[in-house]
Amino acid sequence: MPEGHTIHRLAQDCRERFAGRPTRAASPQGKFADSAALLDGAVLDTVDAHGKHLFLGFGELGWVHVHLGLIGKVGFDDPVTDTVRLRLVGGRHGEHAMNLRGPAACQLITGGEKQAIHDRLGPDPLRAGDDPDRAYARISRSRISVAALLMDQKVLAGVGNVYRAEVLFRHGVDPFLPGRELPRRVWDAIWADLVALMREGVRTNRIDTVRPEHEPEAMGRPPRRDDHGGEVYVYRRTGQPCLVCGTQVRTRPLANRNLFWCPGCQPPVPAAAG
DNA sequence: AGATAATGTACAT
């Protein structure tokens, strides 16, 4: 279940359970077996997250770089199976366990390699001090649609298909608007909104984006019950009426991903003069 | 800008 909030939550969970103590490492699935053997019993001293990348620091031994990809998942204290790429067991009395399955990346890397990853990622709304101006500098120069730019991790780190669709909806922005036509004040509002939404996402471990007045109880509609669990305006609501204006939510593949939007709330705007 | 491959699970048919 991977957007940036998932990874930052994972970092927090790993820190709480394992940091500062020797940790057992193993790879039942086998692909990480050599590195797990090297790390087994070492102290996990630092946990870091940037966008959708997680870094587990083992001092001189280096960092375990984890990227969940589309299907990667982490379970805590769930039964081990033969698909577990990395298993950590630690805590004061070895009472905590983590099982990583199906990651796109799980490799032992050096500090230099870790830095190279940070260098190619844009600012992350969940990293304190990250600078939204760096993202806007690229957005405001681009003819690419704002929907594609928000998913580009070099521009902005951590936003995925759900936050992309939802934040554009919340700000009434046409997903096909070229980045260079996105006004500065709208970008500033989007960034501030992402900071708030994604922090809440870390707290609750899911994505909720509907405002109080559109929540199921307030509108007398049934709560959303799909595999993601959160309340959203447009993501995977194709053909259903928009919660705000009633227009049918639309979908269209864009750069290999399904884009969802409400044509009523996110109409195209004429290009600004100049 | 598209097509493809990789990984594991859950849900639909």
Next chain:
DNA sequence: TGTACCTTATCTT
């Protein structure tokens, strides 16, 4: 048994 998926690297136009 098929298909979708909160992703991205690596090809070819």
